[in-house]
Amino acid sequence: MPPACTSAPCTADGNGPDVPIIGPMPHVLLIEDDASVRDGMELVLRRHGYGVDTAATGEQALALLAGERGARVELAVLDLMLPGMDGFEVCRRIRARSATLPVIMLTARGDDQDIVTGLEAGADDYVVKPVTAPVLEARIRAALRRAEPSGQVQGPGADLAGLVIDRAGLTVTKHGTPVPLPPTELRLLLELSASPCRVFSREQLLESVWDHTFLGDSRLVDAAVGRLRAKLEDIPSKPRYVQTVRGFGYRFGPL
Amino acid sequence: MSRTDRAGRPAAPKRRARHLVGGLRTRLVVTFVVVALISAVTATALAYRDARTAVLQRTQNAAVNDLRERVGAVAADFDVPPDQRSLSRFAAKVSEGIGGNIVVARYQDLSAVSDSLADTTSRITVELRTAVTTGGDAEFQRVRWRGEPYLVVGMPVTYADGDRSTSGLEVYAISDLRAERDDTAALLDSVRTGIVPVVLLAAVLALLAAGTVLRPVRKLGRATRELAAGDLGSRVAVTGHDELADLARTFNETADALQESDADLREQEAKARRFVADVSHELRTPLAAMTMVATVLEEDADQLPPDAARAARTVGAETARLSRLVEDLMEISRFDAKAARLNAAETDLADTVRASLALRGWTDRVRTELDEGVRAVVDRRRIDVIVANLVGNALRHGAPPVTVTLTTAPEADGERVVLSVADHGPGLPPEAGERVFDRFYKADTARTRGAADDSGQGSGLGMAIALENARLHGGTIDAADAADGPGHGAVFTLRLPLRRTGEDTE
Numbered sequence: 001m002p003p004a005c006t007s008a009p010c011t012a013d014g015n016g017p018d019v020p021i022i023g024p025m026p027h028v029l030l031i032e033d034d035a036s037v038r039d040g041m042e043l044v045l046r047r048h049g050y051g052v053d054t055a056a057t058g059e060q061a062l063a064l065l066a067g068e069r070g071a072r073v074e075l076a077v078l079d080l081m082l083p084g085m086d087g088f089e090v091c092r093r094i095r096a097r098s099a100t101l102p103v104i105m106l107t108a109r110g111d112d113q114d115i116v117t118g119l120e121a122g123a124d125d126y127v128v129k130p131v132t133a134p135v136l137e138a139r140i141r142a143a144l145r146r147a148e149p150s151g152q153v154q155g156p157g158a159d160l161a162g163l164v165i166d167r168a169g170l171t172v173t174k175h176g177t178p179v180p181l182p183p184t185e186l187r188l189l190l191e192l193s194a195s196p197c198r199v200f201s202r203e204q205l206l207e208s209v210w211d212h213t214f215l216g217d218s219r220l221v222d223a224a225v226g227r228l229r230a231k232l233e234d235i236p237s238k239p240r241y242v243q244t245v246r247g248f249g250y251r252f253g254p255l
Numbered sequence: 256m257s258r259t260d261r262a263g264r265p266a267a268p269k270r271r272a273r274h275l276v277g278g279l280r281t282r283l284v285v286t287f288v289v290v291a292l293i294s295a296v297t298a299t300a301l302a303y304r305d306a307r308t309a310v311l312q313r314t315q316n317a318a319v320n321d322l323r324e325r326v327g328a329v330a331a332d333f334d335v336p337p338d339q340r341s342l343s344r345f346a347a348k349v350s351e352g353i354g355g356n357i358v359v360a361r362y363q364d365l366s367a368v369s370d371s372l373a374d375t376t377s378r379i380t381v382e383l384r385t386a387v388t389t390g391g392d393a394e395f396q397r398v399r400w401r402g403e404p405y406l407v408v409g410m411p412v413t414y415a416d417g418d419r420s421t422s423g424l425e426v427y428a429i430s431d432l433r434a435e436r437d438d439t440a441a442l443l444d445s446v447r448t449g450i451v452p453v454v455l456l457a458a459v460l461a462l463l464a465a466g467t468v469l470r471p472v473r474k475l476g477r478a479t480r481e482l483a484a485g486d487l488g489s490r491v492a493v494t495g496h497d498e499l500a501d502l503a504r505t506f507n508e509t510a511d512a513l514q515e516s517d518a519d520l521r522e523q524e525a526k527a528r529r530f531v532a533d534v535s536h537e538l539r540t541p542l543a544a545m546t547m548v549a550t551v552l553e554e555d556a557d558q559l560p561p562d563a564a565r566a567a568r569t570v571g572a573e574t575a576r577l578s579r580l581v582e583d584l585m586e587i588s589r590f591d592a593k594a595a596r597l598n599a600a601e602t603d604l605a606d607t608v609r610a611s612l613a614l615r616g617w618t619d620r621v622r623t624e625l626d627e628g629v630r631a632v633v634d635r636r637r638i639d640v641i642v643a644n645l646v647g648n649a650l651r652h653g654a655p656p657v658t659v660t661l662t663t664a665p666e667a668d669g670e671r672v673v674l675s676v677a678d679h680g681p682g683l684p685p686e687a688g689e690r691v692f693d694r695f696y697k698a699d700t701a702r703t704r705g706a707a708d709d710s711g712q713g714s715g716l717g718m719a720i721a722l723e724n725a726r727l728h729g730g731t732i733d734a735a736d737a738a739d740g741p742g743h744g745a746v747f748t749l750r751l752p753l754r755r756t757g758e759d760t761e
Contacts, residue, residue, distance in 0.1 A: 034540050040547030047551065112596050130543035130578050133550035202600065217636070218600055247601050 026144050027051035027072045031061040031090065032079040032106065037129075041077065044133040050140070058082050058090035065097060075143055077136075078123070079106045080114055088121045095122035099180035102143040106131070119223030124184040125210060126217075142211035146183035161255040163232065163241060165193055174232065184209065185228045188221075192242060192252035201249040225250055279472070280465040287461030291454050299446040307439045311397070311406075314435055318353075318408045319393045322428045325352035330412050335362070335422050342367040349426060359427040379427050383409050387425055397432065404432040471499040475506055487514040532588035538581045542574070549574040576714075583716035586640075587694065590723040597634045597727055601755070604629045604638070604672060605661055611642040612659070621646060625661040631672055632754040637724040641732075644717035645676040645747045653678020653744055663753055670753040671730075679744040682736045691734050692722045725749055 028050050032038040035056070042052045053069060055061035061078075064070055076094060080087030091103055105118040105126040115126055124143055127136055164173045170186060172179045181189065187209045192200060200208075202218040210220060225244075229236040243251055329348045337345065342360050350358040350369035358369040359379060368375055378400050386394040386409075393410035412424040474491050481489035490510060491503045552567040559567055589595045605625040612618045642659070649657040658677045663670055683691065690696050695715040718732075725732045730751035737743040 034544065036544035037540060037547065040544040044547055044551060047554075112594075112598065129539055130546040130581075132546055132575070136547075217598075219598065 025049055025051045026074050026140075027053065028140060029061060029064065029073045029076045030054045031056075031058065031076060031082070031087075033057065033082050034079075037079075041136070044137070045140075048133075048137050058085035058087070058093075061090060062093055062097075065094065065101075073101065074147070075102045075104065075140060077104050077106055077140070080118060081107075088117055091118060091121040091123055095182070100147070100182050100186075102147060102183050104139055104143055115217070116219060116223070119219060120226070122182070122227060124182060124224075125220060138211070143183065145211070146187045146209065160193065160196075160253070161240065165189065172232075179231055181228070181231065184224055185231070188224050188228060189232075189242070189252075192250060196253045196255075197251055199245045199248050199251045205249065221250070279469060280462065283465040283468075284458050284461040287457040287464075288454050291457035292450070295446070295450045295453055299443070299450075303439065303442055303446075306442055310435050310438060311432075314430075314432065315395050315406060315408070318406055318428065318430050319395060319410075321353045322349070322408050322410060322426065323393060325349050326410065326412055326426050328352065330422075330424070333412075333424075335424060337362050337365065337424070339365055339367065345424075346426075349428070353428060353430075356431075357429040359429070361425045361427070362423055373429075375427075375429065378405055378429055379407055379409065383407060383427075384425070387411055387427075391421060404436050406430045406432050468499065471503060475499075475503055478506060478510075482510055482513070487517055528588060528591045531584060532592065535581050535584040535588060538577075539585075542578055542581055545574045546578055580714040580716075583714040583720055586720050587716055587723065590720075590727075595723070595727055598636065599632045599634050599728075601630055601632050602635050602638070604631060604633070604674070607633075607635055607638050608642055608659060608661060608674070611639045612646065614639075615643060615647075617646060617650070620650065620655065620657065622656050622658040623661075624658065626663065629661060629663055629672060629753075630755060631751065633728060633751065634724075637727065641721045641724050641749055642674070642676075644721040645732075645749070648718060648747070649676050649678040649680075649745070653680030655679065664750075666750075668752075672751040672753050673748060674751075675746055675748040677737060677744055677746045679737075681744075682742050683734060683745045687734070689734065692718050692732070694719045721749075725751065728752070 028045055030038055030041050030045075030052060032041065032054070033056050038054050038056070042054055045052050051072070053064060053073060055064055061076070065073060065076075078087050078091055078094075082090065087105065091105070094101060094103055102124045103122065105115075105123040107114050107118065107126055107128055118126060124146075125139055127139055162175045166172070167190060172181055172186070172189065188205065191205065191208050202221045205221045206212040206218065209224075212220075225242055226236075229239050229242055232241050233239045240255060241252060243253070245251055326349055329345060329352065333341070333345055342362055342365050346358045346360040346367040346369040349360070350356060356369075357373045357375060359375050360367045378398050380396060380398065383394060383396045388411070391411060391413070393408060395406060395408040398405050398407055407427060407429050409425060409427040411421045412426060413421050471491070471494070478489045478491045487510065490507050493500050493503045493507065549571040553571040556564040556567040556571075586595075605627050608623065608625055609618070612621055612623070646657060646659060656679060660673075660675045660677070662673050664673050665671075687696075696718070697715070722732050728751050730749060733748045733750075735746050735748070737746050
């Protein structure tokens with residue numbers, strides 16, 4: 001899955017948006033209290049061919065998602081510093097409502113604690129304000145790509161100790177019960193389970209799942225693994241499916 | 256409350272040794288003993304002199320009176336001129352009456368001694384005889400004969416009636432003074448035996464006095480050392496109302512004032528740092544909007560009239576620069592607030608360095624000599640920041656070629672990762688030294704190649720941030736001139752402890 005464009009700041013070539021839009025325009029929900037930042041982001045994303053809905057508060061965003069316009073939203077960009085309900089809570093509620101909507105946090109602080117808390121609340125990725133348009137756009141594109149079918153056409157997946165991963169339909173069931181997974185966690189599971197027992201370093205996973213070529217935050221991987229375990233494992237503290245190899249990274253199994 | 260003083264401890268044994276020789280305690284003991292000795296000796300000397308004088312006076316008076324009475328009684332029936340026999344009888348009679356003392360009677364050339372065996376001539380001096388002959392009254396003299404003291408009393412015998420003219424007869428009595436001498440000597444002896452305990456007592460009192468003075472002095476000394484070592488909470492307990500208590504009170508007041516102004520300064524410093532953090536934070540939101548729309552301007556610059564295009568590009572570039580500055584301010588504020596955390600994991604350092612260079616498009620401009628396979632537990636993001644700042648600084652201020660070297664070196668406290676960035680520029684200005692790590696330190700303009708260079712301008716905080724990041728890893732960064740000598744470029748060397756395994760991020 002080679003990325004078309006990396007998350008590294010690829011400088012704009014001056015010809016405006018050059019990303020071919022295939023199919024219907026992806027729809028993004030911007031949740032940001034500062035009007036200028038919100039307008040700026042909306043302007044940039046629209047120029048790049050995205051459909052944009054905006055919300056100034058968490059409450060407004062949740063109401064919008066619950067309404068009829070909510071169905072078309074494919075990704076949320078969420079500022080953590082919001083008046084009223086804070087970004088973490090909004091993120092948790094979005095996750096509770098929709099397991100599969102990718103969320104990118106926009107943090108003004110860059111504080112480590114904010115990032116960790118945000119990732120634990122279920123965010124798929126984060127960017128630190130002020131962010132340049134190409135970086136934001138690349139992150140959004142990468143997050144959306146995770147939600148696309150991988151193109152690996154296979155039959156119903158093998159039963160891996162009660163876990164069935166359908167690589168074509170992008171569904172996961174455990175002992176017959178569907179486990180809804182957000183795209184990032186799903187991609188992570190697909191990546192790991194494609195080569196059972198192979199050890200993936202955090203850097204490899206950041207590159208293959210998040211499209212971060214370099215200097216991705218390895219906590220993204222750790223947080224996603226944690227969320228994945230919480231949904232898959234019988235005892236998350238003693239994982240069977242996604243195991244840690246200390247000093248190296250993660251692997252799927254052995255079961 | 257009291258912390259162990261780090262500064263004072265090593266010097267203490269030497270200080271104590273000096274105390275033993277010239278200390279207050281020794282001086283007090285010596286003074287007390289000397290004072291006790293002087294007073295004892297003076298008192299004894301005065302008492303001895305008075306006692307001796309009184310004893311001798313009494314003995315002399317008694318001897319004179321006794322002799323006078325006896326001579327008066329015996330001389331009544333004595334005929335002048337005498338012959339040798341009557342003179343001897345006279346002497347014997349007188350001697351009988353005064354307790355058997357030796358009596359010598361003289362009449363012109365005749366001389367008689369009560370005890371014929373005694374040697375009297377050397378005890379009765381010419382001086383005394385002359386005084387007796389010419390003076391006409393009783394005279395006495397103390398003489399020493401064969402080492403023993405004697406009292407010699409002499410008197411002329413006068414006629415009782417009429418003009419009391421002399422009869423020409425002289426009487427001398429020699430009495431022993433040994434008993435008196437022994438009496439006074441006993442006084443000296445008892446003083447001598449008494450002076451030892453007195454001196455000892457004086458020494459003990461001196462030690463006690465020294466103790467009462469020294470204890471508060473020592474406490475004060477310890478508190479002062481603690482204060483000097485940085486424990487501003489150090490105080491002494493004030494006891495009593497003497498001068499030392501005053502001193503202790505003054506010390507406490509001084510320490511209070513010091514602590515207060517220290518707290519004030521710290522508070523002001525914390526306020527200033529918080530202000531910087533708050534300002535940078537407040538700048539971020541407008542900057543976020545500007546950064547976002549600046550891209551739009553830059554993207555469309557080609558379609559704008561030339562002036563507007565230039566303006567648009569400048570806005571874009573300066574917005575990016577401002578963002579970097581605010582980022583760096585935020586970063587340094589996090590270090591100041593001790594909020595920076597190490598997010599460490601085992602990392603291949605050569606890969607990290609290469610990726611840092613590649614990310615910034617520096618791969619073609621920087622020579623690398625990297626030891627492969629050096630893995631250490633580090634925060635990859637922070638190592639990237641260090642590499643980016645050191646190399647960026649070398650590209651901006653030095654001259655090509657810029658070389659990045661990665662190796663390991665054993666050091667006293669374990670193996671270290673050594674990463675050096677060398678340039679071939681003019682080297683460090685002589686006055687720069689470690690100041691290159693100061694915030695917003697501006698080197699001599701000759702070393703700066705200006706904003707025209709496409710490595711861009713630093714925020715002025717890059718080196719300070721690099722150093723803080725190194726410190727967070729327990730490492731250091733040194734700035735030096737190249738080994739070939741000044742003028743051959745500058746070398747910045749990062750040294751990190753090489754931890755191969757450690758706390759992973761899980």
